[in-house]
Amino acid sequence: MLTLVGITLFTFVLLRMVPGDPARLILPENASQAEVLQMRKLLGLDEPLYTQYFLYMRDLIRADFGTSFQYSVPAIELVVERLPQTIRLSLAATALTLALAVPAGILAAVRRQTFCDFGAMLAAIFGQSIPNFWLGLMLILVFSVNLPWLPVSGASTWLHYVLPTVTLAAYLMALVARLTRSSMLEVLRQDYVRTAHAKGLAQRMVLWRHALKNAAIPIVTVVGMQIGTLLGGAVVTETIFNWPGIGKLVIEAIWRRDYPIVQAVLLLSAFVFVVINLLVDLLYSYLDPRIRFQ
Numbered sequence: 001m002l003t004l005v006g007i008t009l010f011t012f013v014l015l016r017m018v019p020g021d022p023a024r025l026i027l028p029e030n031a032s033q034a035e036v037l038q039m040r041k042l043l044g045l046d047e048p049l050y051t052q053y054f055l056y057m058r059d060l061i062r063a064d065f066g067t068s069f070q071y072s073v074p075a076i077e078l079v080v081e082r083l084p085q086t087i088r089l090s091l092a093a094t095a096l097t098l099a100l101a102v103p104a105g106i107l108a109a110v111r112r113q114t115f116c117d118f119g120a121m122l123a124a125i126f127g128q129s130i131p132n133f134w135l136g137l138m139l140i141l142v143f144s145v146n147l148p149w150l151p152v153s154g155a156s157t158w159l160h161y162v163l164p165t166v167t168l169a170a171y172l173m174a175l176v177a178r179l180t181r182s183s184m185l186e187v188l189r190q191d192y193v194r195t196a197h198a199k200g201l202a203q204r205m206v207l208w209r210h211a212l213k214n215a216a217i218p219i220v221t222v223v224g225m226q227i228g229t230l231l232g233g234a235v236v237t238e239t240i241f242n243w244p245g246i247g248k249l250v251i252e253a254i255w256r257r258d259y260p261i262v263q264a265v266l267l268l269s270a271f272v273f274v275v276i277n278l279l280v281d282l283l284y285s286y287l288d289p290r291i292r293f294q
Contacts, residue, residue, distance in 0.1 A: 007270045008060065008263070012053050015259050022069050022257040043069055056263070065267075066260030070253075075260035079246055079268060085155055086238070086245030090230040092161050093169035094223065101173040102219065105180025106207060109188060120177060127174025136167040136240040153242035164241040168234055172226050179222055183215035190214075217284060224280035225273075 023039035024031070031039075040046045044055065059066060065076040108120040143163060144152045154160045187193065188211055196206045238247035246265050253261035 003274060004267065004270055008057065008267060009053070011263050011266045012056060013049075015257075015262055016049060016052075018254075018257065020257045022259065025256055026069060060267075065264040068253075068261050069258045070256050071258075075258075075264040078249060078261060079264045082244060082246045082249045083268070085243060086234055086247060088155075089161065089164055089168060089234060089238075089243060089245060090227060092165040093172065093230055094227055096165055096169045097172045097176050097223070101176035102180050105177040106184055106212065108177070108181040109184035110207065112185065117181075121181070124174040124177045127170045127177075130170065132167050132170060133236050133240060135170055136163070136237060139163045139167060140240070155244055160241075164237050164243055167240070168230060168237045172223075172230070175222060175226070176219060180215070180219055183218050184211060187211045187215040220280055220283055224276050224283075227276050 021036070021040070022043060023036050023045065027035055027039055037046070044052060047055070056066065063076075065074065065079075067073065068075050068078060071078065104120045104123075108117040111117055140152055140163065143150045150162050151157075151160050152163075193206060193211055196210050201210075234243075234245060235247035235251055237243065238245045239251055242248070246269075250262055250265040252258075253265070
């Protein structure tokens, strides 16, 4: 709770430090000063900053996130309307990461100092080094312009998910692959793994049932934190691919100084981040029975 309150205060103050008057952005360019003052009063921006924050928190307690300056509708309605698209994109990026990065990390650990290991880690280094905006533009250039196989923007079919999913998942895949490799290398040196091999268990069973389960805690931690980050941090990817999610919505709101929308998006993203971290903590006790919550 204190985390969310701190986020509301930080977001509220930071937004009002950004240059630009929302009233002037709403009104025509030739609006008079009297009209600007009247609009500021209508938006509640003529009050002192501490009064505005008090009124904002009062409304927030009643689940009122404010009314959009530009669209004149409740800000939470716009966010909830766009949120499913961002959730789908984030889940697709997470699924791609788990499907490719975890097996790649396991393979690199099992075949250490081989071509598989070097190739996987080289790909991971590139994935962590390449900015996602550059990767997105290159994917568009190759697969939408030179090879017109995939659409550039929109979210109506599964083909629209391919390029933004790869762009959003690139860094996470690289991070998870390297982390899986290091965790697996540490676990594979343990005595219980040698014992499992000595019992004659199949390599696949030793890796998936014994080694991976014990190596999964740091992987789950990173993936859980990154899911929350993906929900709130898909701004660049959604902007590049014109994806109708909350990332693109918050960018448009920042340009228009639409404070209620920005505050609603950031607060909702923070709430999702806190909930996901709680679920990750609860998952620890399943992965490692030695962990107990008092």
